[in-house]
Amino acid sequence: MAAGPVQVKVRDVTKSYRRGSETLQVLDRLSVDIAEGQFLGLMGPSGSGKTTLLNLIAGLDSPDSGSIEVAGSEISRMSESQLAAWRTRNIGFVFQFYHLLPVLSAFDNVELPLLLLPMSAAQRRQQVTTALEIVGLQDRMSHLPGQLSGGQQQRVGIARAIVTDPAVIVADEPTGDLDAKSANEILDLLVELKSALKKTILMVTHDPRAAQRTDSLLFLDKGRLVSEMPDFSHK
Numbered sequence: 001m002a003a004g005p006v007q008v009k010v011r012d013v014t015k016s017y018r019r020g021s022e023t024l025q026v027l028d029r030l031s032v033d034i035a036e037g038q039f040l041g042l043m044g045p046s047g048s049g050k051t052t053l054l055n056l057i058a059g060l061d062s063p064d065s066g067s068i069e070v071a072g073s074e075i076s077r078m079s080e081s082q083l084a085a086w087r088t089r090n091i092g093f094v095f096q097f098y099h100l101l102p103v104l105s106a107f108d109n110v111e112l113p114l115l116l117l118p119m120s121a122a123q124r125r126q127q128v129t130t131a132l133e134i135v136g137l138q139d140r141m142s143h144l145p146g147q148l149s150g151g152q153q154q155r156v157g158i159a160r161a162i163v164t165d166p167a168v169i170v171a172d173e174p175t176g177d178l179d180a181k182s183a184n185e186i187l188d189l190l191v192e193l194k195s196a197l198k199k200t201i202l203m204v205t206h207d208p209r210a211a212q213r214t215d216s217l218l219f220l221d222k223g224r225l226v227s228e229m230p231d232f233s234h235k
Contacts, residue, residue: 007200008034008057008168013066013076015052015223026052028223029066034168037198039191041205041214048220050204051172057202058091058170059083071167088116092161094171098153100145100160106132107141110160117164131159134197135189151182158189162199169193171203175210187213 015027026049034040042050055061056068059075062083068076071090078086100109110131114124132138135155145153154174161169171190175183191213193199203214211217219226 004035004037006033007036007038007071008032008202009067009069010053010057011067011069013053013056013063013068015049015056015061015063026223027056027063030220030223030225031066032218032225034200034202036200037194039194039201039203039213039215041203041211041217042220043205043211043217044220044226049223050220053220054170054172054202054204057168058093059087088113089164090167092164092166092169094154094157094161094169094174096173096176098145098150098157098177100153100156102145105142105144106137106148106156106159109145109156110141110163113160113164127163127165128159131163132156134162134193135159149182150178151185154178154182154186155189158186158193162193162197167200169199169201171201173204173206175205175207183207183210 010030010032013027013030014025016023016025030049030053042053044050052061056063057070059078063076066076067074073086075083075086107128110128111124114127129138129141132141135158137152137155137159140148140152145156148156174190175186178186187210190201190203194201203210205211
């Protein structure tokens, strides 16, 4: 499936969770390649393993077996502390409900990931300003989240995701809490990040309209890759 250099390589990954005395297998020997600069959509019914796969690629969890390589690093064997340091530099997160701190301005929310890196205040200011300019909010950087619309808050979330220049952006239902107009604007922005900045984006979505904006689409069911959903047309 990957047309260019492979940015994410998942091989024979299995993941299970314990629920009381029961073992629930979420991913079953799943393998997939994601090319550098690809905008990949991930769909499937609830419980199919979409968010689990997203979390594994983002280094938020580790597989029971198999391997995961992202941007040349095998993350499936890293310790918790190694993963935390790796995520800061390599993964940008975009969430459905934004996860902005309400007492911080847009600028300060976007700056948060940079505080974990060895950078000067001037360097941080430059990167935050650039990220907010990319998402079209340079005139809102002093606003608190409560002073912004839902679409603007998600733009702040996207600016925070790209401020460290990550290798991969993972987006979990990024348009799920937005009206149709704001959702379309956010999808336009993600497409622009992919096209102009060559960002690799993995997006979980239940929305067929959002899925149509991706380069390609994968469908998970019961922890396995079922099809590439050929019934969707892509731009």
